[in-house]
Amino acid sequence: MGEQPGWSERDRALWDTCEMVAARVRGLPVHPPVPVGSPVRPVADGETLLAAGPVTRYVVQAGDGSYRRSSGFFFATGAVGLAATAAVAAGQVLGNSRRKKAAGRDAAPRWVPAGTGLLTVSTHGFYISAPGGLAPWSYAAVGSCEVGRPGLVDLSGQSTAGPVRWLLESDWAELLFAMWALAAHPTHPQLATGAWLPPGWLEHAARLRGGAAAAAVSQLPGPDTGRFRT
Structure with missing residues (x-):
């Protein structure tokens, strides 16, 4: 079945994100709606791959x-x-x-592109596959993370080479943020207020998906989702 007019691949990623985050909030096993196309294999016990897609990484650089x-x-x-x-x-x-x-x-100092690759988000962490190799990250290794704008997270953590700060741009940025916050920082202000989702997207989903939208977001954290609860 094709997508509805006005419903993009980006919308689909956010929709799937909401369903997986809602499952985690309810304490249910989290599974991807469709098989994940990633060469990465889970390494932790009970780890499930949730989504994969292109990512651009940015680092701070000064002339x-x-x-x-x-x-x-x-x-x-x-x-x-x-x-x-x-x-x-x-x-x-x-x-x-x-x-x-x-x-x-x-x-x-300014943000500059530092390469592209494949972002794979899992229940336990995330992976960045790039020509230079595979960078695995557990959620415990991430010290701070926030959604800077739709489709982009500002992330700081401890890599195997030392502390880093990256911007990661991907359709799955919100999923990465929400899964990290639920695992490591459940009182994160963006998670608690619902500000991790793009402004107006819930209304957009409700217009196109009707009652299904209420079911998809009914368990999402954040007071803004309350009006969608049945």
């Missing part, structure tokens, strides 16, 4: 902040020459100022 100051010497005599000398000097000052400002902008 060197250096700039080359122009100090070329120019001097000409005569009225015209003196005017030209002044113009060249003014141009050098302006150019140096612009280069210094640009260097300052380059020195400011």
